[in-house]
Amino acid sequence: MAAAGPRGAGAAPPGYTALAVKFGERQRSPHCLLVKEHRVREGPGDAHPPARTLFVLNVPPYCGPGALSRLFGSCGPVQSVDVRDKPGPGEKAEKQRSKFFGRRTTTGFRVAYVVFKKPASVQAVKALAQEGPLLVSTDSHPVKTGVSKWIARYADSVVDQEELKAEVDTFMQDYDKKVAQEEAKAAQEEGVPDEEGWVKVTRRGRKPGLPRTEAANLRVLERERRKRARKELLNFYAWQHRETKREHIAQLRKKFEEDKQRIALMRAQRKFRPY
Numbered sequence: 093m094a095a096a097g098p099r100g101a102g103a104a105p106p107g108y109t110a111l112a113v114k115f116g117e118r119q120r121s122p123h124c125l126l127v128k129e130h131r132v133r134e135g136p137g138d139a140h141p142p143a144r145t146l147f148v149l150n151v152p153p154y155c156g157p158g159a160l161s162r163l164f165g166s167c168g169p170v171q172s173v174d175v176r177d178k179p180g181p182g183e184k185a186e187k188q189r190s191k192f193f194g195r196r197t198t199t200g201f202r203v204a205y206v207v208f209k210k211p212a213s214v215q216a217v218k219a220l221a222q223e224g225p226l227l228v229s230t231d232s233h234p235v236k237t238g239v240s241k242w243i244a245r246y247a248d249s250v251v252d253q254e255e256l257k258a259e260v261d262t263f264m265q266d267y268d269k270k271v272a273q274e275e276a277k278a279a280q281e282e283g284v285p286d287e288e289g290w291v292k293v294t295r296r297g298r299k300p301g302l303p304r305t306e307a308a309n310l311r312v313l314e315r316e317r318r319k320r321a322r323k324e325l326l327n328f329y330a331w332q333h334r335e336t337k338r339e340h341i342a343q344l345r346k347k348f349e350e351d352k353q354r355i356a357l358m359r360a361q362r363k364f365r366p367y
Contacts, residue, residue, distance in 0.1 A: 109217070112221075113225055140174070144211050148160065153200060157175055159229075170206060
């Protein structure tokens with residue numbers, strides 16, 4: 093299904109019903125919402141039941157969930173309104189836990205899923221096409237625009253420190269509780285074999301490392317000194333020293349003869365040969 097884009101009033105695509113809406117009374121040209129019954133196979137945890145869900149295309153930016161609920165409220169009680177950037181599966185979205193973190197502002201035309209409490213309300217929406225344009229902003233429910241909209245958005249962006257602190261404290265308490273539950277569960281499962289007889293090894297049974305102290309450093313240095321002393325005992329006797337020196341001198345003489353031969357070869361290659 094293609095993403096929603098701006099479309100003026102006119103003929104609706106096959107399967108859709110065109111509903112004319114206007115922002116206010118003084119707006120001359122109406123806007124067109126394309127609606128149809130949401131028909132997909134319902135799965136477990138589906139937030140958009142096919143028999144009670146209305147799929148809406150071409151939703152303008154100024155038409156939010158509250159405005160859509162008022163527009164279609166005359167057809168029957170509305171259970172929920174889900175506004176999205178593009179069509180997608182109807183998994184139940186997690187409730188937004190924070191009003192300070194994870195907020196995002198969506199611009200442009202969008203799609204919406206309007207879930208009614210009764211299936212008959214979806215069919216009643218088609219009758220709205222025979223009526224006049226629906227009004228998004230009314231005297232009883234005005235939609236803020238222009239300077240008033242930006243002032244309200246700025247006021248919402250100002251963070252209440254006490255409320256923010258309370259939310260962070262609540263989050264940390266929930267997190268600590270979750271960690272404690274996981275540790276208790278791991279302690280219960282420690283050493284218990286599974287169905288195939290395997291035992292899961294965790295870090296809980298290991299002895300934690302001790303902090304390095306001055307006494308521990310001295311013990312490490314003493315072990316290193318003893319290790320060096322054992323290596324030095326290899327040439328403890330006098331005849332071992334004589335053999336080591338004799339082998340060293342023999343290696344030096346051999347290397348000296350090899351260097352002499354290499355120098356002689358280099359001198360021979362440097363002779364001038366004009367012809």
